[in-house]
Amino acid sequence: MPIQVKVYRQRLGQETTSFRQIIVPIRFGRAVNGAPVRDAPDPDDRGFALGSEGIWRLTNVRGPVVGVPVGETIRLKVLREDIDATAPIFVTSSQERVVVTPITALGADGIFQVRVTGPVLVGAKIEARLGATDGPILGEMIVHVMGWTNVPVCCHLVKLNGTVMNDGGNPVPAKTGRTQSAVRTLFDNVNAIWLPMGIRFNIVEWKDTECRLSTTHGNITGAYQGLIGIDNSDQWWIQANELMHVNRRPHAINVYFVRGTYDADNGTFNTTRGIGTSVTAATDYGVVVADPGDGNDLAHELGHVLNLDFHGGGNIGHADDTSTSEHSRDNIWIRRRLMYSYNPYGSTGDGTPARRVNVGYGNYVRGSLITQKHLAGDPTDGEYAEARTHATSALP
């Protein structure tokens, strides 16, 4: 079925204006919809410019960038946007160590695999071609190849402030409900998200950490003593910070799993599901995660440890944005990113106000893009370079 293309002319008196019509047949995208999957990364396709990051900006390649560590195999997809669904499209690689399959025409789903067998020269790219493996190039994307960086992690299963009673007077556990097995599964999700950065978080030690916090903050007494106190004051992090000094393993990211958080100001539980502090901070760095936190939450907090800030430096992106506005920068790009600002507007699952519930991962699924490009006008972009700078097996 032919693609319809309208070509416009506009006549004003004796003057006729002609308008250009550009056809871009294909684009590249994630191989799957839904939650992050280890072998189906999210290409950084924000714009077709490359920004200032990476040596690849010096090449003549324009388009999306996908990160692949040496030895890994990923899946991607060619989307036939402006070309017939049956058009025969082949995918090729510009370098031998970037192996693309199939070598035959892509199927209707457009999915193909990329395996990186070794280091490559700068500017490795994947090309989608029409009709044959030497056919015209319809589209291209950069394959950013890197080695693995392993980051050691010490996991603390925390029992905080002893046994506590809930409002009904029944004892409730002060210890996190997570098991080692559950935490390992959580880190599988985390490492799926961080794979395109070539960063892998390895659990090197488990600790059953029990402590009684000396700092008081908010109404963290009685039934709430097993929780980390969080409120909206300037000192909201003070109890988490105290915990992050306890029973530490040096030269590793210490992750403290706690039962929950409590916001005494609002009387709400677990509105904050994680806290992460940067390795560059003067205080001890680390992560505190509440039991309701998922892999995306933990991956996000680990991003803070590697010195990634919220998109826009903690400010909601658009100057006019409010809890009822629909500015796309917040809806599409911020919320697609792993480091988006969670507060004050709640999760993508919040259908009110009218925010995009689908930021590219399916309805009500949070995004997990960590940016490869460093685009102009965004002080918190270029996350690949920033995270890799601080991801090292020789942490302070």
Added chain:
Amino acid sequence: MSETEPTGQAPHIARLPSNSGAHNLVVMHNVELWFQKSPGVPGSEHREIRDLRYQLRREGNIVRSARVARDGKISFRAPLGETLVELLVDNRVVASYRVIVEEHALEAVNTVTGQQRRLRMLGYHLGHSGPSGDGVDGSMGSRTEQAILNYQTDKGIAIVGNVDSATRNALTNDVVT
């Protein structure tokens, strides 16, 4: 490469049927299509798709068989109405585009439809909603927002997400040949 269509510069073709006392004026318009690897104004950054073979078909007849220019452009003259551009691989049609020439004013750039129309002219993908299946549907959906962000990024103007005056001006200027 074969070229079967005259490429003269006459602005229109007039023919006078033998059984008619009136002039039947067929106005021919210049049509320019660019095939590109990425959206945006042609002529920079190696965006062009080279070596595409195509044929033009009008009223069932092949009127040209050729290869796109080095800048990925196909230029031809056509009356208002429909021309089929067919991409060829080994002389087999593998994809086709129904090119419809219309002469009227574009929708205003301060309307969603006008913004979508211009983004499409520049090659940005909007999905396949709307009456023409090209994503121009008058609704500010996620694909349109994504296209606006991509366009602002590529232009190096403030990435604000909504269509501000700088974006409106850029869109207005970029679509004119």
